[in-house]
Amino acid sequence: MKTIKAYFIINPISGGKAKDHLKSLLNKELSQSFSEMEIVYTDYIKHAEELTRHAIAQNFDLIVAVGGDGTINEVAKNLVNTQVKFGIIPYGSGNGLARFLNIPLNTHKAIKNIKEGVCLKMDTGTLNAKSFFNMAGVGFDAKIGYLFSKTIKRGFSNYVKIVLREIYSLKPTSFKVIIDGQEYNERAFMISIANSSQYGNDMNIAKEASVTDGLFDVCIIKPFPKILLPYFGVLMAMNKLKTKYLKIICGEKILIQSEGSFFAHLDGEPIFIEKEVNIEVLPLSLNIIVPKQRV
Numbered sequence: 001m002k003t004i005k006a007y008f009i010i011n012p013i014s015g016g017k018a019k020d021h022l023k024s025l026l027n028k029e030l031s032q033s034f035s036e037m038e039i040v041y042t043d044y045i046k047h048a049e050e051l052t053r054h055a056i057a058q059n060f061d062l063i064v065a066v067g068g069d070g071t072i073n074e075v076a077k078n079l080v081n082t083q084v085k086f087g088i089i090p091y092g093s094g095n096g097l098a099r100f101l102n103i104p105l106n107t108h109k110a111i112k113n114i115k116e117g118v119c120l121k122m123d124t125g126t127l128n129a130k131s132f133f134n135m136a137g138v139g140f141d142a143k144i145g146y147l148f149s150k151t152i153k154r155g156f157s158n159y160v161k162i163v164l165r166e167i168y169s170l171k172p173t174s175f176k177v178i179i180d181g182q183e184y185n186e187r188a189f190m191i192s193i194a195n196s197s198q199y200g201n202d203m204n205i206a207k208e209a210s211v212t213d214g215l216f217d218v219c220i221i222k223p224f225p226k227i228l229l230p231y232f233g234v235l236m237a238m239n240k241l242k243t244k245y246l247k248i249i250c251g252e253k254i255l256i257q258s259e260g261s262f263f264a265h266l267d268g269e270p271i272f273i274e275k276e277v278n279i280e281v282l283p284l285s286l287n288i289i290v291p292k293q294r295v
């Protein structure tokens with residue numbers, strides 16, 4: 001048995017899937033792999049942040065988030081630039097980061113990855129000093145993140161319902177964007193800051209994104225005829241989106257300004273912005289467990 005202390009944080013509501021059985025499953029499949037193991041469920045929003053800080057104080061070597069990108073965010077934000085290893089058992093609605101890293105969506109295989117995977121150092125980011133790991137953004141996806149956070153029902157189908165309801169009233173916003181000192185003035189439906197290539201559910205916007213290149217792909221989505229949406233959806237699912245309506249610029253320091261206040265999101269979790277967003281990459285700052293073939 002390895003002398004590794006492992007701490008599991010389960011979000012009971014993520015992805016709209018039941019997780020009552022997980023505690024006994026994790027104990028059964030992993031108790032021989034670690035010298036000490038603790039499994040806890042979150043009771044409320046941001047509880048995972050408190051639990052992570054507790055686990056760090058108790059010298060756990062490995063902390064695993066069981067949930068989606070929001071849960072990953074709450075756990076991993078305390079692990080940036082530490083030696084603590086981070087694992088994911090995907091149980092979200094979108095699972096963007098897990099899908100990008102080829103972490104299995106099947107629970108048994110994801111548990112096996114916690115045992116047998118290898119450690120990758122990945123880039124993380126901050127938006128107005130708050131951490132994100134998969135994707136941040138302003139505009140339409142931030143509004144969807146806000147509306148999704150207000151719904152009781154989670155899961156992919158509810159996400160799609162909100163997107164379809166909102167897309168037809170969507171209007172572009174004027175943004176000033178400064179990427180590594182270069183200024184762009186754009187009217188856009190949204191601007192996504194991609195660390196991985198995808199939002200979740202294999203909806204890829206930045207097909208060449210890497211989480212180890214020290215750069216974000218700034219994806220400026222310009223106003224497009226909405227009739228093209230199904231076509232773009234198919235291209236995104238195939239990771240082949242290329243269109244004159246999408247401009248991608250890579251950079252490590254990004255400033256976004258707009259008239260008045262607006263919403264942004266960090267891994268799908270909305271935040272209200274008074275004035276501007278400042279985004280920075282923190283290269284290779286998180287030790288994440290991924291399948292061997294991913295490194």
Ligand SMILES: Nc1ncnc2c1ncn2[C@@H]1O[C@H](COP(=O)(O)OP(=O)(O)OP(=O)(O)O)[C@@H](O)[C@H]1O
Binds near residue numbers: 013069096
């Ligand atoms: N016990 C709880 N009750 C209510 N909300 C919770 C609880 N525990 C955690 N949360 C909140 O659940 C939210 C959603 O979690 P998460 O993002 O992991 O799932 P998801 O949105 O279904 O998946 P994804 O982000 O992959 O689309 C987070 O904002 C988190 O703070």
